[in-house]
Amino acid sequence: MTSKHLYFKLLREDAKRKLWAAALLGLAFFFSLPVPLAMVLPSYQVTEYVTLAQIILRRTNNVRMMLGFNEGYPMVVVLMFFAAAVMGIATFSYLHNKKQIDFYHSLPVKRSLWFLVNLSTGVFLPAAIYLVTIVLSLIVGAVNGVLPGLVLKTAASGFLLNMLYYTLTYITVVLAMMLTGTKIAAILGSAVFFCFFPAVSVLSQTYYSAFFQTYYSGTPDILSRTLLKLSPIAAIALAMEELNPMRIISVTAAILLLGMFAFFLYQKRPSEAAGKTMAFNTSKVIIKVPLVLVFGTAGAMFFYSIEPSLGWTIFGNIVGVVLSHCIIEVIYWGDFKKLFSHEKTLAACLAVSLAVLLSFYFDLFKFDAYVPEESQIAYASVDFNKDSWVYSRNFDREMYTPDSILQQARLEDSADVLALVNEALRQMEVEEQEGDTGRKRLEGEYRHRFRMDVCYTLKNHRKVYRSYALYMDPVMETADRIYTDAAYKQALYPGLCLDESAAENIVYRGWNDNIQHLDGSQQQWAAVLKVYQEEMAAMSFSRRIKENPFGDLMLISTENIQKIEELRDTDDKEPIHYQWGWYDGYFYPIYPSFVKTIQALEDCGVEMKELVSAEDVEDITISGYGPFDEEDEEGDFAAAEWTKPVYEDDDDLLCQKTYDQIEDIEKILSACVIDEKGWRNGMTGIDGQYNLVIRVKGKGRNQVSGNFRIKEVPEFVVRDFVALDKELREKYRAE
């Protein structure tokens, strides 16, 4: 009998043995696909507003969503994940049982053939069940008017992709089965394979962000990014987020590599490993040491997060190392008395993890202080994080990547960037050396705090990222130079690069999301575009401190509109500029100093006005929690007393007052920033202690919210709230 012939015979026999798995999978798939489809599809009914064609379209989209590989219906993906784990354990469970291994390995069948047969069963059986389920789903769809031909491609790609990622998970679990000798160990091993590398990635980033003030969280560190992907769970999540040919190729390669390794281990695996925790003695150390190190460093971080002192951090490190070492030894030996075995390894792990911890804690490698020499820098880029709205679904740059500006904006002359960085380091040193006193001093001297991200591209092509928190006041001129650099501005605001063909897409958005289209000719619209581009290019931080936008201009290319319209729900008949989620990143702020833009818009028939003047306001309610007086030491102490359950809930502490006198309203309005447009500036320092609700007279939206500018709270408001706060304290003290 040839091997091929025997293979199919054994496959058939093995499939008979796995009928229970087929039944379970069949049930699970049945209730995941055809049944939900049969319930959902008929629920779309023809009405006077919805035609049959629309119903069929919706049903077709529904079938596509459920049969495809996407985030819209993750049920199948989740099911496949668990199926892979169960099948991985079931198909090779005989390796963990002495009776079974004696049975199978005494038979005249090569081990390689056994491996292939069991592996094949683990893949073909679920594939067959899944395929049948897809056919049933197509039938359900057809019964409800969905032509199979329209969804076949999606179903096929969904099947292939789901099976690809199923196989990845399955082969990972099989690998765990090869390395271990008991099911419990295999389950734990699988969990390690699923979580270890992502955990290391997250832990390393946590360490960087916890101990290094200048760590930039978006650092595209190849190691941490690669580590994050080294897990079937991560691979599946990333694939559902975005699938591309590279990902498919790398997953396929991973499957082949893991499969070959599993096969190699199967050949080498001794039969007597059945019943032992680990099948190979060599693998014990290889698996234990990294785990212990990770647990040690995680333990340190856990305690650091509760109490950031060196003592407790070291304690956490020791606890993490010792506990994990002991638990792993007990699992390996199956004997509680062996928990302190291999004490030399324990000591070595302790030493290494402490060394790592201390190097981070004390920044022994001078991460924070690092500044490259100007001569080493090819170019630099800076993100001042004052225009986060520009990243919102912006199709001119990759979506959802706030580090786009660091990738695109280049400053050939890095002297200004280095000047800002050196100022940031000076302020950091003040805080470090003078502690709270230094912090308060800086807070008192300066107003405008920035979080500045910097990327140095060195002449050796290495990129170095840092992030600095600093008060920009002493170096505002330098920041302005960078911000008004033409190339930098264009990289920051893609709208400044549009040509006049985009002028036809301009709309004006005023207060209350009120949209106005431009009247006039293409030439006039082009003039609006040109003049806005000039005025925005000239805008500086120094001016943004003093102004807040009162309206927006949508600047978008026709090409991008087409891209968006292809993606968004086309059943929605509302005008495109109401889809904030899609277009928000294309609305550029208009500041009061943009006089030429304002004039050009008015020439096109646009009416622009402030949302509220004092005459429009009914009243302003201000609320906040004390203490309101910075010198009020008793207030700070009293606030601590609020930890006692004297009051029913937090609202009892809330100070609130309503102002309806026009003189008060005028003063308040002149000192506040309305949320609706203010947030687009990001330069206005806000005093978060006071929250304003401004009730507007007349129809439509009748209230807006806002905050005071920092250090501009009117004195009478402060007086009133100090008194209110005192009154509340007295009241609860009496109670």
Added chain:
Amino acid sequence: MIKAEKLTKRFDDIVAVDHITAEIKEGCVFGLIGTNGSGKSTFLRMASGILKPDEGSITIDGEEIWENPSVKARYFYISDDQHFFPNSTPQELMQFYRCIYPAFDEKRFYSLLENFGLKKDRKINTFSKGMKKQVSVICGICAGTDYIFCDETFDGLDPVMRQTVKSLFARDMEERNLTPIIASHNLRELEDICDHVGLLHRGGILLSRELDDMKLNIHKIQCVLKPGITPKDIVELDIVKQEQVGSLYTLTVRGNQEEIMRSMELVEPVFYELIPLSLEEIFISETEVAGYDIKALIL
């Protein structure tokens, strides 16, 4: 012929089989005797290709057994605790074996099942221990292999079944030169079936001898001698063991029967009789000479 040369197997610090050299010729019943932990099962598992030897080799007709399906097709292994597929019936088990052993005799299988009173479609997990062993033996016989390895298979069989199985083996030995290798710690079980026995102890082989050879060369004499004559006076009598109850001597002597009788005649005993020795008695005598307290080993 199965040949083991310096066969060794270790499990961590324990040497389960220690440099065993042995030959198992075709056409005879080989008994592998030893206490628990002596290495019988380990030896058989290496012979079955389950365990890979750490040192030495084990071959069938010069071909290594390990990962050699063509050689492995020449034997059928019955473990002391045989695995059966969950909820399977004898018929389903037969269908599985038929895939693996092309010469599997399906007709004989059903016939034997009937003779043994076992239902082909009853779940094996409802069988008693003895019945399960019967199913294993039937599968082994019907597989049509040259060798059959039985690890403590006769334990759990009632005396009638034991005899039935022995007669089955005997028939197949005669018809197709089947070679059973039977591991057991029970000498009495193997006495009337084994042609050749090997005694294992602590991983090593103490002795390996044809049973007939052993029986031909050792005898038990019960005798009453004339007053004044002791067994020491009987010349050319190689006495292995001597016991006395009153005037009755029980002597275990080495040598062939004619020589022993000649020696006895010389002293004109009042009475003497040659009695056959059991396998157990032979072993005790042989191993006591070797310095081992066999009673402690095998009883």
